[in-house]
Amino acid sequence: MNIEVSSSIHLMYVNEIQQEMYDSAQRRGTGIAKRSIEYLSKKITEGNAVVATDNGKWVGFCYIETWSHGQFVANSGLIVSPDFRHLGVATLIKDKVFALSRKKYPEAKIFGLTTGLAVMKINSDLGYKPVIYSELTQDEEFWNGCKSCVNYDILMKKSGRIACVQPCFSFPIMKKKVVPDIFSRIIDIIMSKKVVLAFSGGLDTSYCAKYLSETLGYEVYAVTVNTGGFTEEEEKELEKRALNLGVKKYRCINAQEDYYNSCVKYLIFGNVLKNNTYPLSVSAERTIQAQEIAKYAIETGADAIAHGSTGAGNDQVRFDLIFQVMCPDVEIITPIRDMALSREEEIEFLKSHGYESEFQKAQYSVNKGLWGTSVGGKETLTSRNSLPEEAFPSQVKEIQSSELEIEFNKGEVVAVNGEYFEHPVYAIQKIEHLASVYGIGRDIHxxxxxxxxxxxxxxxxAAASVIIKAHHLLEKHVLSKYQQMMKSQLSDWYGNWLHEALFLDPVMRNIESFLMDSQKTVSGKVFITLHPYRFVLNGIESAHDLMSDQFGSYGEANRAWTGDDVKGYTKILSNSLKIYHQINKADR
Structure with missing residues (x-):
């Protein structure tokens, strides 16, 4: 991107610049003094403007005006193309035009009028200070030019032009001045636009915290949603890091029980394994995390929501879609994705803004949660290589086999080895503790x-793998074959749509109702043996076991029918097949 002092070569952009000035003022309902093509062209050819371009495309613009024979200089008409907003371009342009103003008019007082939050923040960062209108130029030409502003009548109400609390604010650089306290307080109120940031504490979200507050001027409300990935100590460390980054407020939402109640429970009911392998650990987590963040944004009255997703993965879609549905009027800001930032650029930005930390790039990226831990590394970027033992957070510590007993009540885990739990979340954590030391539940999806x-x-x-297989075994004993067939089909759709970010589609609630109803008889105990890297399902006990010997034993005895019953049944069952094959003999 080029940001340079204007010349005649930039006249090709003048129509586009003028139109965007007008459109922007209309959208915001504020007044930018109208400027003709001739006026803007003159500023450009005389070198009294700054133009930003990118590969031949217009990006941004600002020009300078002088009043009272050069005693006052205004940096006016700042505008950025919609395609390049929220990228820090406005700050760079203002910095450039400020330097141009100081170079051309070293003794002048530089000022600007704005009602825009972002420009106020930029001006403040450049050293501008708020003053009352009486300290501005009294040049009649300047005030006549203000008449096209929608706030002009308000501006002129008190003592002609002396109104210290009005919608338009000035930011001159002056050597001696007293800024009224009330004015400063109003500036603080006006500048307090809020953004809720999904905060993990890593490099990307650390960059976002600084960028949103110091470049875009937002009050940052950082929020972490714990779906089983953080200990109490880690939560405290996250809060410390967020506050050190300058966020206004930090909050950690413990959503483990909500996560289970609204999602994990149905993954168990449906025995959901994506491609018969993956228990949708991250897919499910992100969906619930996004919903909690959206609720928090609504609660705080946020103007925007931000997340640190890149443009390469699934999470960006999951976050964006949930936010768009739950907070349709809230802006979504994604600095890492939009600016395609490198790791080095993020670290340099943080250092230049006074934040130092050890952002060592881990050999493996690990995302831990209640329903499993994802592991990524150079091996998973290939089709050939497997992950080495050291890539997995849980190392094998047990080599002697052990017995595990899981008790289900209507499809939910209620007890482990005879120990009953207040909520299934704690039962899942117990199973994870017992099975993970064997290295159980590892794979590549x-x-x-x-x-x-x-x-x-x-x-x-470990827990997800053992629970799903144990639950499935119990269902084989207690559900009819058509219940199982229908469940299998609907569960596949449920898992696919959850993965594809469609959790809020009403059909998901329909499937959940079916799954819930199907669990009425899924109660009993499942007996399992744990071994290093594997487990064996030994059997079940259930009052609803349909494999009851009072009706017969497969291949051994029939107590509920006779041989003649089978002959008649087989004859009727074969009718449609006999008819088909006799009619179509010639085709064989």
Whole structure:
């Protein structure tokens, strides 16, 4: 991107600049003094403007005006193309035009009038200070030019032009002045636009925290949603980091029980394994995290929501879609994705803004949660290589086999080895503790991403793997074959749509109702043996077991029918097949 002092070569952009000035003023309902093509062209050819371009495309513009024989200089008409907003371009242009003003008019008082929050913040960062209108130029030409502003009548109400509290504010650089306290307080109120930032504490969201507050001028409300990935100590460390980054407020939402109640429960009911492999650990987490963040944004009255997703993965879609549905009027800001920032650029920005931290790039990216932990590394970027032992957070510590008993009540885990739990979340955590030391639940999932490419992700999900298989075994004993067939089909759709960010589609609630109803008889105990890297399902006990010997034993005894019953049944069952094959003999 080029940001340079204007010349005649930039006249090709003048029509576009003028139109965007007008359109922007109309959208915001504020007044930018109208400027003709001739006026703007003159500023450009005389070198009294700054123009930003990118590969031949107009990006931004600002010009300078002088009043009272050069005693006052205004940096006016700042405008940025909609395609390049929220990228810090306005700050760079203002910095450039300020330097141009100081170079051309070293003794002048530089000022500007604005009702825009972002410009106020930029001006403040450049050293401008608020003053009352009486300290501005009294040049009649200047005040006549203000008449096209929608706030002109208000501006002129008190003592002609002396009104210290009005919608338009000035930011001159002056050596001696007293800024009224009431004016400063009003500036603070006007500048307090809020953004809720999904905060993980990593490099990307740390960059976002600084960028949003110091470049875009937002009050940053950082929020972490704990879906099983953080200990109490880690939560405290996240809060400390967020506050050190300058956020106004930090909050950690413990959503583990809500996560289970609204999502994980149905993944168990449906025995959901994406591509018969992956328990949708991250897919499910992100959906719930996004919903909690959206609720928090509504609660705080936020003007925007931000997240640190890149443009390469599934999470950007999951976050954006949930936010658009739940907070349709709230702006979504994604600095990392929009600016395609490198790791080095993010670190340099943080250092230049006074924040130092050890952002060492880990060999493996790990995302831990209640329903499993994803693991990514150089191996998962290939189709050939597997993850080494050291890539997995839970190392094998047990080599002697052990017995595990899981008790279900209407499809939900209620007890582990005879110990009953207040909520299934704690039962899941117990199973994870017992099974993860065997290295159980490890695999690499290969699948289709939301963005249309194939992807691989490693994972370890000891509890999820054991629970789903144990639950499925119990269902084989207590559900009819058609219940199982229908459940299998609907559960596949449920998992696919959850993965594809469609959790809020009403059909998901319909499927959940079916799954819930199907669990009425899914109660009993499942007996399992744990071994290093594997487990064995030994059997079940249930009052609803349909494999009851009072009706017969497969291959051994029939107590509920006779041989003649079977002959008649078989004859009727074969009718449609006999008819088909006899009619179509000639085709064989």
């Amino acid at each position: 290969v699948g289709d991403t939301i963005v249309g490419i194939k992807g691989r992700v490693g994972f370890e999900a």
